Amino acid sequence: MTARMPLGKRREGAVPFLAMAASIDFTISFEAPDEQGWIVARVLEVPGAMSQGRTREEARENALDALRTVLTPDEELEGQAPDADREHLRFTAAA
Numbered sequence: 001m002t003a004r005m006p007l008g009k010r011r012e013g014a015v016p017f018l019a020m021a022a023s024i025d026f027t028i029s030f031e032a033p034d035e036q037g038w039i040v041a042r043v044l045e046v047p048g049a050m051s052q053g054r055t056r057e058e059a060r061e062n063a064l065d066a067l068r069t070v071l072t073p074d075e076e077l078e079g080q081a082p083d084a085d086r087e088h089l090r091f092t093a094a095a
Contacts, residue, residue, distance in 0.1 A: 028063055030056055043067050 031040040041059035042050035049070045051062030 028060060030059060046070055
């Protein structure tokens, strides 16, 4: 079974795919407030996804924003590598 995109939206060389929903559980770790009152929050499973806030909720929201940033493709690099230097990768995490 192959999913089809409208012809006007298909990028040249793009491989059709089936969209599917998946979820991944992450763990946010909170450090005790430092001397200035900042709480550091980090997503343990994603290196670099960390931030801080004055409250636990603010630290959590900032860590989620950091997670989104880390997991978002870099638009500046999109399309810069020649097709010969690209490889499709499908990652499947087993539970």
